[in-house]
Amino acid sequence: MLQWDVISDADRVVLTDPRRLRSVRRIAGGPLPDDAFDRVAMLVRKLVDAPICAVCLVGDDRQILSGQTGVPDPLSSAREMPLTHSFSRHVVAAGAMLVVSDVRTEPRMRDNPVIQEIGAIAYAGAPITDPDGLIVGALCAVDQEPRVWTPSEVALLSELAEVCSSEVCLRIARAAAEEARRAAESAHQQLELLADLTESLAATMDMDEAMRRLGDIVTATLADWCVVAVAEDPGGSALVSTAHGDPDRAADMERLAALATDARADLRAMLRAAHRTGRPIRTPGMRSRITDPEVAAITDRAGFGAAMIVPIVSPVRRRPIGALLLVNRPDREDFSAAEEWTAAEVGRRAGLAVENSRLYREQRHMAEVLQRSLLTELPQIPGIQLHARYLPAQDGAAVGGDWYDAFAQPDGSVMVAVGDVSGHDIEAAATMGQLRNLVRGDAYGRDEEPGALLTDLDRTLYGLHVPASATAVLARVRRSASGYKISFANAGHPPPLLLQPDGSVQVWWVPPEPLLGLGLPLREPRTTARRWVPPGSTLILYTDGLVEDREQLLDEGIARLSEVLRANAGRPADDLCTSLLAAAPRRSDDIALLLVHLT
Template sequence: MSERPPGADRPPATAIPALDDPGRLRSLADTGLDAAPDEAFERFARLVGDLLDVPVALVSLVTDTRQFFPGAVGLPEPWAGRRETPLTHSFCQHVVDLETPMVLPDARLHPRVRQNLAIAELGVIAYAGIPLTDLDGRVLGSLCAVDSKPRAWTAAQLRTLADLAAACSSELRLRIALDGAEEARRRAEEAHDRLELLAGLSETLSRTLDVDTAVSRLADAMVPLLADWALVTLVDRARQPRRATGVHRDPTHAAGVVRFAELMTTRLGPHSVTRTVLRTGQPVLGGAATVADLKRATDDPEMVALAERLGFASHLTVPVPAPGGAGVMGSITLINGTGRRPFDDSDLRTAVEIGRRAGQAVGNSWMYGEQRHVAEVLQHSMLPSLPESPMVELAARYQPVADRVEVGGDWYDAFVQPDGDLMVAIGDVAGHDIEAAATMGQVRNLVRGDAFGRTDPVHEQMSRLDAAISGLRIPAAVTATLARLGPTADGLAVSWCNAGHPPPLVVTAGGAVRTLGGPREPLLGLSRPSPRTSRQSSLAVGDTLLLYTDGLVERRDRPIDETLAELVDLLADTARLPLAELCDLLLGSPQRREDDVALLAVRAR
């Protein structure tokens, strides 16, 4: 037969209500002690053993489920190694219950403890235990002397034990006070960090008008300062989750929290905390939580398993209100695992303020996104469809500045004349507002209306355009290039006129790049129209004519000659690129653009 393990077949411990007192358990936790030797309390145990001449002396602290010994002398194995026992082996729990010393010459004769397994398995026969208390008088355990045979405790021994217990209680109180001071310091630092977070949050979120970027920065700012992991959820117009972003403090959980965020948009039930907050606009604090709470919120086992891995012991969720009180745009959820304290009302107040500031930032981003979409639709509605021509292949692009909602004045145009020639134009009206866009539309229509069906030189057409802008009092300064392309025996003849615009470029079929230069004539719309001239060139089969606006080459901190040279270098050996890829290459620069860009590429067939 195998040896019976310690404590097997033990009788159940008698319920002692005092053990469950929350204040007492909180003081125990604040000591910072556990089932490990502590030199100060080891010293108390040695003093008891020496002064009372007992084989076993213990500093015993009692929780609601066990007793543990930060100071111990003479315990038999395996208890000496474990430094704790269950309550079935505890005499000290009765000291906590009685709140007075417990002195037993022979425990086997005492009805309260004679069935206690400490008698058989720890050899506790004679016992003397004096309460160890905190500043509020709550009994945390006892300082006890133990003998393995009956013993008549003398008054002098009990007085010595009481004096040592008083000193031991003082040490416990000091530990609690130090822990309280440390907790106060930590709380002060935490409060300072939160104030800094709140102070910088608006600025952090205001640095972008992109919703996705704003939400990502928000989640990153909260972890790990406020929580182990966080989720930011945005809603659609029906207040249903449409997008969620998750961040975890542990990089190894990055994929897990992203997957959890994905599932939040489709797998949360109507009674989940997130949907409740989105529906009511009221915050919810889950100071203590288990995965069972999540099981009530979703029937998806994957979400439950992910939450277990990510850590789910406490949570809170607050709304992200729309500016002006126009409902809820989303929610913020903070989650802590078991290794971090539960959320409290202070955390909730901080999170509510974060939600309010996030609402302002995300609201601005949303408004910007809608305005930008309207602006881009308006801008593109003013740009023409490219015509079909047997002489050439055409491609065009328009790229607005990434962080601006205003429509611009950049434009391009191409149309076929009745005789088959191709007219191409590109221009830029000064300004970045609705007036510039409207003026751009007027100028483009003037070019079409005046040039269509006419065969006179392009400089005369440019002069009439200049006169029309002045005569119609169109308040604009305009740069433009106008060109006419017609067939020749070995390619195309090109006649162009440039009014203050960046020079056209030609990429030859062999890969060389040349500039269609000459002095740039004054821009259009000045108080007195200027004389205009036409210039001539040609395109061989496979050559590409490139027209572009200044946003492609102008930089505030660099001369135009440098950036034009870089553009020429970029175009070298691009003759074989399809026109669409060539345009994408030119617009794909990693450098941040400062102005809108329009491109028109024409390749001779």
């Protein structure tokens, strides 16, 4: 490194000018041979008859010999030297050509180490400029004895320096064009990343899945690996997820997530830093802060180079609710300003996804509590065992209007019902409660058959303007001398199933009738179907979520349900419920299931 105490403050300002250094970086990628500049150096040697000639590019801590001839090793092989060995830095600092017959008499140059190392005595250097006129280096000739440089030699050196300047301007223009192209590609990629991220996060309301998707997308384009931590409640425990672009690191990442969840992990402290600042942090030496041996070993295997911590900010609460640690391998460059902007945008969009997930869970919980509060607690009835299950949909913003009910009549019969109000929201659940209560209030204490009861219910819904479009099956179970008599009415609902004692299954198809609550008075009364059932049978009432599949007909779903019943005949009713629910397709709808076992 350069010993700056030997450089004046004025020279230091020129040598460290960021614009000039950017041009130097654009011209030469490093201390590498350059055929074009080597030819210029050889031409100067022939025309000026100097033993050493070079095209020197002057950085902030070293001088690159982009073109050279006659320079002895090891400088010739290294193609660079520290600025303490540079005569050409004085050309850059002075901003003009420098001609010295004997550097040993020049106060600024007489202590230069190259006087002893390569025998440099006489020096003549002409400035090489970039398109903005900034001096990036010098075309120089060096003699190993005192020499008076002639005006023609000085003029020739100046002319050839102009040739070098033209080449420099061309290279800078090409480099700028390439940088612009890469920047455009990078901007396009980053916009694609943000679009993919937004689409992917919007497609799920599950927090764990959202964090996994975030990690997968980020490690595909923005970083080699990452740690995501979200704590929705201040002081609450954090959910931690990790991802790596290399699938072979999956086990390490899983272990790292467990360690980062542990309060002792150093990564937790890093992530908390983003909470304090509320903005991305690019801090060198972040790896050195890890003191936990196991975390250090995992991150070393993952590759811990450039790192950036990005806050995940809630757009609702306007504060950080988590953080994203982005890490690249040591062989990659630092994160750019553009990547920092993209990372900040990732944090904002992730915060929106977290808030959406939180609001979704709150609304879903409220709807579930409402719906479960409206579902019946099954009565204890001698000779009849009742078992019910309710499962909310896996998709959708809330539960819907599926319901079941059972109650004993004063005459000893039992009314059972299953229904499904249209919709998947709190309104559907509330309407379901109204409909269930109307069914109970209308049917209790009456000995009419289910068809007549549903006909009266239709009139009630129409007269009271209850917005309750629904399907339903209402059944009355009576004990008979030889078993049970079941009468039922079906308002647009999937057919009941009967599992008989011998393991066979009946599907109780009836001619279709309209849904309840269509807003029009019925022209014809609803019909009642009747079945005689032997003891030991089980009646199965259910909603369409148990059998519907977007890729199959309803008949195929009912056939699948019948096969499950046959395969599990003789099992306890609770186990039978579990088997039926397990056989359901991917649930896009709620499921209400009621089993009536007749002993």
